[in-house]
Amino acid sequence: MSHLHTRWAGCQVEAHEKITYSTNQRVKQLADQGAPEGTLVVADVQEGGKGRRGRAWVAPVPGTNIAMSFLLRPEIDPSRASMMTLIAAMAVRAAIADVTGMDTKIKWPNDVIVNKKKVCGILTEMTMEEEYIQSVVVGIGINVHNESFPEELKEKATSLLIETGGGHFSRAEITAKVLEHFEEYYEKFIADGDLRRLQEEYNSCLTAIGGKVSILAPEKTWEGISRGINEEGALLVEKEDGSIEKITSGEVSVRGI
Numbered sequence: 001m002s003h004l005h006t007r008w009a010g011c012q013v014e015a016h017e018k019i020t021y022s023t024n025q026r027v028k029q030l031a032d033q034g035a036p037e038g039t040l041v042v043a044d045v046q047e048g049g050k051g052r053r054g055r056a057w058v059a060p061v062p063g064t065n066i067a068m069s070f071l072l073r074p075e076i077d078p079s080r081a082s083m084m085t086l087i088a089a090m091a092v093r094a095a096i097a098d099v100t101g102m103d104t105k106i107k108w109p110n111d112v113i114v115n116k117k118k119v120c121g122i123l124t125e126m127t128m129e130e131e132y133i134q135s136v137v138v139g140i141g142i143n144v145h146n147e148s149f150p151e152e153l154k155e156k157a158t159s160l161l162i163e164t165g166g167g168h169f170s171r172a173e174i175t176a177k178v179l180e181h182f183e184e185y186y187e188k189f190i191a192d193g194d195l196r197r198l199q200e201e202y203n204s205c206l207t208a209i210g211g212k213v214s215i216l217a218p219e220k221t222w223e224g225i226s227r228g229i230n231e232e233g234a235l236l237v238e239k240e241d242g243s244i245e246k247i248t249s250g251e252v253s254v255r256g257i
């Protein structure tokens, strides 16, 4: 991480050739031991990675993926921790643009998309001490040099290599750029306590904005028009009767990219 231009993001780095569990879990362990904000864990191979909704996220081939997790200790209301996912998606998008020149989209809340396929997923996890946040761990997985995907993922997943027709990129450079952009966005968020300064930029790269989305909630599935996020990070969806529903739950799945 020699070319890192940050003040605190990546201030301490632990790099694993292989981690049998998850970089998020490792950062949580370091957080318990008093690690400072910005502590970063990266793994070339991650065997026990986790995705959202209890899914697995593995990165088994050396040199192929970025698996990175870093520690935040924000003094914010715990209900706002999920906004870190949105900030991280913006940072990944900006980093990919810097390094590859490629334009990507964000699928609310946590996927970075190119050509309607996922190139990056983000898992933000929080630990609490009584009613306060003890740590927020932002975990980012980016498909960089994957040449192909298993049959069940082929329609959904892609990599920077595939999308650039064989390009090879420095994973260290992408990682450093993610941290730099994250730090910049995060400081704006902390200054305001919400996403008001980032909302417009986020919405400008959101998939399906102004288009039809299906909301798959546990109780029912419904359709509406995506109107983008508000300053709290909720997705605003216009219903048939013109009313606006705020979608906040990470348990809801949004389809329609």
Ligand code: BTN
Residues within 6 Å of the ligand: 021, 022, 023, 024, 025, 048, 049, 050, 051, 052, 053, 055, 057, 066, 067, 068, 069, 110, 120, 121, 122, 123, 139, 140, 141, 142
């Ligand atoms: C998702 O799309 O479901 C989220 C995937 C998040 C994967 C990353 S890889 C680095 C970090 N460590 C983990 O175990 N998960 C995240």
